[in-house]
Amino acid sequence: MQPRNSRLNSSALRGAVDLAAVKAAGEAAQKAEQARVERARQAAAAEAAGVAPVQSAYPLVIDVTEDTFETEVVQRSTEVPVVIDFWAEWCEPCKQLSPMLERLAEEYAGRIVLAKIDVEANQLLTQQFGIQGVPAVMAVVAGQLVPLFQGAENEANVRKVLDQLILVAEQRFGVVGGAGAPAEASGEADPYPPEDPALAAAHEALDRGDLGGAVQAYRNVLAEEPGNTEAKLGLAQAQLLSRVEGQDLSTVRAAAAADPKDVEAQLRAADLDLVGGHVEDAFGRLVATVGRTFGEDRDTVRLRLLELFEVIGTDDPRVTAARGALARVLF
Structure with missing residues (x-):
């Protein structure tokens, strides 16, 4: 190796x-x-x-x-x-x-x-x-x-x-450790409570493509439960999808490549990278942009990177690695 x-x-x-994958990860x-x-x-x-x-x-x-x-x-x-x-x-x-x-x-x-x-x-x-x-x-x-x-x-x-x-x-x-993993209990009731109706409504809005409605619905949930992790993830996803709607991938990437100092171009490219599943590329692009910007521009890029961390989930190892990289360029 x-x-x-x-x-x-x-x-x-x-x-x-x-x-659905976000919900499964939370469970x-x-x-x-x-x-x-x-x-x-x-x-x-x-x-x-x-x-x-x-x-x-x-x-x-x-x-x-x-x-x-x-x-x-x-x-x-x-x-x-x-x-x-x-x-x-x-x-x-x-x-x-x-x-x-x-x-x-x-x-x-x-x-x-x-x-x-x-x-x-x-x-x-x-x-x-x-x-x-x-x-x-x-x-x-x-x-x-x-x-x-x-x-x-x-x-x-x-x-x-x-x-x-x-x-x-x-x-x-498929790697499972040895001793110590508790046996699955049989015949026990499902330990997870029914889904919050307000959260379910937010999910449904996102599923049918009503991005504005989804954003507002997730915000409503968070107004009542600021610590609701699933609502935070859903809100971050809905906002991301709203930003990339109608964007042309090749045009956005060409603009980002032509001018690495163009903050808006880098933000758009990072959003599309993430939606396309290129998570590490998106994080790396924004970390590099933080490293070459100052003042309000730097803060804008840093906050966007934190939003994208929410999309993936803050426990994801790639987020942990990107947080470390961000800390190194900031301090």
């Missing part, structure tokens, strides 16, 4: 304009959280009963070197998602993040493996992965590199990233 050039083979993990995130709670409950029950927990068939936390990378990371990633923690002895944030990752690897009980790489002792791997600073966290699933995040993160955000990684591994690559 050549880490520098590795990338996910699939197109968007969550379709840029597929509302999947809920299920992942329920699975985590159930794992913790089972572990507590086992401890109270004096029963030893089920052990994974492989170590859950391993130190990896350049010599063992192929076996311990690439080959292992066909069986279980391998999360890579790039760290250094001198790195203060690493001293908080690394123990948290180790604890979470044990808690997830075989659904991920944590590979720890000392960047000072493994400089070739550090260069191949393009590591610019530590801590940096990536994953390998079925031999494919998945950027996760760079810098210190709180535990709640790390859990969300890990849950999303596990879902991607299972749904896209």
